[in-house]
Amino acid sequence: MKIFYCFLVFVVSVISGFAQQSDSLRTELLSQVNVTANRITVQTLETAGSISVISSQNSKVWQPRTTPEALMGTTGVFVQKTTHGAGSPFLRGLTGNQTLILIDGIRLNNSTFRYGPNQYLNTIDPFAIEKMEVLRGGGSVAYGSDALGGTFQLLTSNPSFSEKLTVHGRAVGRYSTGDMEKTLRTGLEVSASRVAFSGGLSVRNFGDLIGGDTTGRQSPSGYKDRAFDAKLLLRVSDSWSLTVAHQSVRQRHVPLYYRYKLENFALNEFNPQNRSLSYFKLKGGTPRKWASEISLTGSWQTTKEGRLSRKTGSSSLRTETDKVKTAGLIFNVQSDITGFWKASSGIEIYNDLIKSNKTDQVAGGSPVYGRGLYPDDSKYLNYAIYTLHRLRLDNLQFSFGGRFNGFRIDVSDEVLGKVLVKPKALVGNASVSYLIREKSNFYGSFHSGFRAPNIDDMGTLGIVDFRYELPAYDLKPEASYNFEVGYKFRSKSLAIGAALFQNNLRNLITRVQVKGQKIDGIDVYRKENVERAYIRGGELEAEYMFSGNWKLYGGGAYNFGKNVTKNEPVRRIPPLNGRLGVEYRKLRWYVRPEVWFADQQTRLAAGDLGDNRIPKGGTPGWVVVNLMAGYEAKHFAVNAVAQNLTNKDYRTHGSGINGVGRSLWLTLTTRF
Template identity: 70%
Template sequence: MKIVYWFSAFILLTHIGYGQKGDSLRAELLHEVTITANRGSEESFRTAGSVSIISSKNLQTYQPRSTPEALLGTNGVFVQKTTHGAGSAFLRGLTGNQTLILIDGIRLNNSTFRYGPNQYLNTIDPFTIGKIEVLRGGGSVAYGSDALGGTIHLLTRNPVLAEKTAFHGRAVARYATGGMEKTVRAEGELSSSRVAVQAGVSSRNFGDLIGGDTTGRQSPSGYNELDFDFKILLGLRPGWMLKLAHQSVDQQHVPLYYRIKLENYAINEFDPQKRKLSYLQLTGKTQNSWARELTLTGSWQTTHESRVIQRNGSRSRRIETDKVQTWGLTFNLLSDVATNWTASSGAEIYNDLVKSNRIDQEIPGGLPVRSRGLYPDDSKYLNYALYSIHQVQIDRWQLTFGGRLNGFRIGITDDVLGEVSVKPGALVGHGALAYAPTTRSNLYASFHSGFRAPNVDDMGTVGIVDFRYELPAYELKPEKSSNFEIGYKLRTTRFAFSTALFHNTLRNLITRVPVIGQQINGINVYRKENVERASIRGAEAELEYLLGNNWKTYGMIAYAFGENRSTNEPVRRIPPLNGRLGLEYRSQGWYVRPEGWFATKQDRLAAGDLSDNRIPKGGTPGWVIVNFLAGYEATHFSVNAVAQNLTNTDYRTHGSGINGVGRSVWLTVTGKF
């Protein structure tokens, strides 16, 4: 806490004398507009909560290899990498099915999202993203289940309408030293006054990831990927727009490096890993204050995950396949209830159909033997809700409050127990009060209640999962959270600073409980139950300061402390103290950006961490790495170079199954017309 105190004092002192009228530049931090927190446009400075925004400019500068890596260095976000073809973001110590991911307002989370790190964020092509918004500590009222730690909202790029018909294109080529990446991307955009069309394709080849000074090449970890996307905008009449979009990602032979390296597997990979999303969205504005703006979205999303497993010295190969088909319908209405009173209200429904099977076969020449997959085949999961979020502005005070009523219907047919139907429900709310002492500062306190409904992964999993043999569980209730936060935001044209303290109480947590005296093939047997309580508290701070017309410095620091109150031990996989500090220079299209990332040692380990072979004995060592970014951006082309880990430090983010990249250069060349 002393770090946050002195950090705040430093910022307040350096603020004096700056930001006067006539400054030619502004800090970006806290000046961006967010739509995630309250399902309506609002300056992040005015939001009574912690929001981080990764703009298209930052994405262009960093040129992230993957969508998870686009979140590296974001305040309050810690990225774990089980393997090179994965990446799971921790928001305030929580990840997996306890963190919600949205694409253009549509849930990526489905009924098979599992507890702990997963790979699904990596199934989003970073070339399609125009902006990322991260709401830390909230999201259940606005978006429903899973937002215990927060919400990650990925907003894809849109074509634009133009008065005169025009065609534009872009071609991107990227290469990394050591053959770690060879990517090409081509896209085109046709615009007119009533219609705009955008389409693109990405072909990506990832070689084995090369670690730091003592690690070297981590093989096998490379894989191939082919992505396609298009988006069509139709201007129906003034204020009304129809959008049709599609995106698909197809990844082949994605190895789980740590399992092959540490667990005697000849093959352990995702092959294939696919995701497709199509949606139709109607937006419109009216003259009625109670229906100022409305949005209706219909979506269809499919995921296909096959896991190919074969141990060394064995002829038996297993292929587990899970397919989830999700259709969704959401309706949102923005209203002006009164002069200083706005509301965002709506309804949504999502329905999952889960197909799951397993094939065992002797290689070569054996006949395939089909059996039950990881989940009961033809499982169904219905998610429906009503919500309303309100904001009232009275002089310097802003009151935000809202609620959501959410219901579920889960239908599972089990070979032993027969047909099982469960209908859990949740009622959650949030409230926040903000006070602006001046036009440059904002002080707030907020409360968010959140929930995660039990899903098919919780209720129907059977088989070996995370070093255990798991039995189905059919009497689970939603997990609950109560997140309290106080924060302060300060901004001028040259300077911006935000800090927050939070405390998140978690209850009814679903965890695996051992079935006493039972083993299957020598492996202990577990079943999930709502038996745990926990709390996570911490602090975050972020700043940006313009040193002149061309120079700025920036930094962030985040800390979380988790306690499992039921077992009197730390919460699993809690990230250590971590942060980033950098300096940037921009002039006439050129930029240079040296920066350092760090994480301290994490030796507060739960029993599950101690048995996790991804975590070294004694805990994950601390590390500091230095990166250098440089580039030139012109009207028709740009060149971006990222030199990572200049000191070739051998490091691993806590809980990862593969080490971070060593000294390397990633070069991206973009041509535009």
Template identity: 60%
Template sequence: MKLILFLSILIISSLPVLAQPTDTLRTELLNQINVTAHRTQETALSTSASISSINSTTLKSQQGSTTPDALMGSTGVFVQKTTQGGGSPFVRGLTGNQTLTLIDGIRLNNSTFRYGPNQYLNTVDPWSLQRVEVLRGGGSVAYGTDALGGTIQLFTHQLSFSDSRQYTGLLRARVATSGMEKSLRAQAGMSHQRVALMAGLSLKNFGDLVGGDSTGRQSPSGYKDLAFDIKGKIYLTPRWNLTLAHQTVQQKHVPVFYKYQLDNYKINEFHPQNRSLSYLKLQGTHASKWIRNIAFTSSFQSTKEGRSSQRNGSSLLSQDEDKINTLGLTLNIHSEFTKNWTASSGIEVYQDWVNSKGNTVDLEKGSRTDKRGLYPNGSTNLNYGVYSLHQFISNKWKFDIGGRINGFRIKLTDEAIGKVSISPTAVVANAAIAYQASPRSNIYTSFHSGFRAPNIDDMGTLGIVDFRYELPAYGLKPEKSYNYELGYKLQTGGLHLNMALFQNYLNNLITRERVAGEQIDGVDVYRKENTEKAQIRGAEIEIDYLFQAHWKIFGAGTYTYGKSISNQEPLRRIPPLNGRLGIEYRPGNLFLRPELLWAYKQTRLSAGDKSDNRIPVGGTPGWTTVNLRMGYDWKVLSLQAMAQNLFNTDYRTHGSGINGAGRSLWVTVSAQF
């Protein structure tokens, strides 16, 4: 695999420029805009940060069945799948509650997000998205807790006004071989001088995932998904507009596949897995240099996670349900103090209310016993912060500096731990220096400090999680990260190059520590503690080379090395060396995109990896898959197809509980009016 990465870089960098590309491929690269790093629009070239960006064209051509699927193959992102109805992105070696996800700037993360892989990104409908950005190695100053590894920003469809009344419509259907997917999307929109509106409904029926080679059908892994989204924009005055939005996702009977395969379960599933988000955003402009742009957002998000489990040979059915309601209030002000000094500043407040309950049903006796839920019922979490990010430009130099003060108030009341109330605080900062020797290049160095405050999942969990039994903990401190980065970007002719080296130091990591000599129902007992120091370092490279008007070669590679300083062993679940290589042909309405995705073997295992039955003894084997994506757009109709895993490779991404899809065909037909 190292040879593949080396040869791909060598080939791409040595190709001669045969023509100056002038088609949409070059336009897409040159006009790429990022907003995640500093809460303000910047071109990809000028940003002093490593950002992976997936635009609407790429989302459409990738045919990701889920939002985690859409991120697979992005530079610096490695997606783990415990089951088909999950998908947890690793950003620079970290995942779960150590990576922050936002939807239109609103936190998806709440106070019950788990350490390690989780399934919550899969509760976002990819057909509702227009763009995805991944800020690697930063985000705590701009967006708060959890951004130790980075920040994933999901943007839904943007609305605009029109001079005359206009209507739009979309019908989309996708099917996959072996019954792996049958999906429908209906979408309608309207725009006028003062009002714009869009609504969509997605219905998805996922069958069991069929793996490659000798794996075959992985049953049970299929589930059903229903998603609805509506968004409206209202013109108030020439300077002010109001956006209102609602989205909801309902998933039924989502099996945790590896529990059936490896842990002797008759039933183990998420049912239901629901999420809804409603928000109101008031945006305005002003002539004052202090308040050039202002945005106020009020949001309400609700998640509901039900879990059912029953072991083979047992008559006991265990049922748990957690419902988390989150109220969010954010205010952001963009200032332009001078031509060369701009700033984004604001206030954020999020309040969580946690309801958790459980019961055990004896199916033979017909009896039911209520029990404590996974979390203390009635727990609350208040998260509030103030931040300010500034940018200074002097000739060819650019300086970024920012800071945030964040406070929390976490309350739990439970028979197992009594009354607990903690109020941790965190102060973080970032700084970057960039030098643009020409309008086509940018070399920068940056520092980001980050934090993750202990949450209700850390403090209040009681019960079986994955393959261990967890006890509540309290007195935990925030986790901290210190990320250093050196990067280089180049856009010249048809060559677009991004490279970065990074080093992330992690302190006060909250880890599960085994309670010596204790077991409950034959399961080892663990409790979370601030016990670990670690470091993660690595390198990333991404290249796009447009060697003719309609031809592009692309390649990327990511290397991540993680080490626990405290335990003197590899850090848990570190992704292996991985990357992609391909070529894209896009003449007008046609596109062809053969590509190769690969990952080297991962044999550097922590003690936790070795005890994880999802990871084979000795480590996860390396793999290579070859995919072919193609499509054609007519005036109204659009056809996309993906021939996946052409050589039927049997593989799974490191740490996953289910193998990837084998040789298969996925076809999407769209009619847009």
């Protein structure tokens, strides 16, 4: 708490001194543009909502090991790590299948996304990302199911056209003390007047994560990662372009560390953990106001998750495999209705096919085949129509929109029988902003959201999150009603963003214990729509540039969640957390010391008390000091990150593995 109060004092002091300081430099905070909030390009300052934009420049400085870790320190984002090969970001107290992840506008979330923390964001190669946009508290109208807490959009790098044929290349090498990371990334870009291509290959070997103070090496936690991406841009005409892209990630032997440490497993790992995405996007403009820009995106995405497990002292090896194939189609039309009225409307269709199986193999015996975690050959159709509008009248700006979403869930299973469910949802949003001289934005907004029941909710049979779960089918969509007020200010040297929100949650799907029933000594649960809850809180961030070369920055977020039905805290609510830092840049050099902090979390739900990853009495608070420095030249760059200088032993709330201890991460980049 003391650090957060210091941050408030810092904000007050820079505001009071603002009139006396130079405006020669421009702040980065709030000056970027985003596409996530309204499906059209809008400056972040003018957005009637809380959105963070993490640029590639920030990633170059921080040099994140993985995509989840690239979000660490972002205002309003709290990253939980079940294991070293995972990372699940919380938005306003929610995570897992209650937050939505997009890649270039395409849903990463599929019908098997689990409730609570998961590892799926870690299957996106951070080297392929150009920019990340984080919309807190919204996204269902624009993008559909799952955006109860908010929306993450990851935008990959695009090659650029050039008048003459040009070829550029890049190679990146990274090493960490203790052999915690050995990475090599190579990339190539070829540009011409009508054709542009970029591609890259990442080879990453992660050793066991070494914690701070008394923790030491956390084994087993290391794994191997291979990633490939390619993108081709064709200029079909002066106003039309075609993008064809592919990306894939293959991860091997990803241990779930806490299961070895706390649950008596001799083997428990994801193997393999694969994802691939191929898509095309045809985009162009027309002279008609109702269709100033049209885009058509078709995608094909596959995920494969294998799970291997064997208890200590047992000779029985269990192998589970889930495969999901998703075909998607998005048709979007942007309209410049008048000079002050813009709109974005369209249709979306996604269709999942799930294959799931399980094999038990005793040493020396024949394999026994059985039902997988999900019903085999399940089908999940997701279709929608939406429209979003933005009106600017002098200093007032109005935004509103609506979405109808339907689903067809087709399950045929020996436990459930044949089930056909067709849930539907209708959601809307509205906001108003008062803009003053392109510097200030007072806003209020309302977003309704939903999460349709998925195959993981309906068809799970087996041990999940230290419980035995039975299938359920009579489920309705979860609903959220998010209210927010905020203020944004930006000048050349100072930027401030503040927001207060309350998110009312209804029809929450939760596991309910089946009384008197145990399987292999484990309590049995089934999911039901039984809970109401609310999460309220506040967020504050600021950035101040002075003396030509210096920048002060910081941010913090607080969430308070209550399960009204059970009269207890909402599960896994992050504590007060944030960061403070200062950066100095001169010519090609920079240095950036930074402090991360989190208060203790002692407000625990019954599910938290039974979670062996959370210490008895709650998760202690912590303060971690990092130091980043680097030199950037035309053809090469050297970046160094010294993490956890005090070697603090810490764990983010709900994680199954401790954070990294004192260590040095060195990255060398060469370009031609």
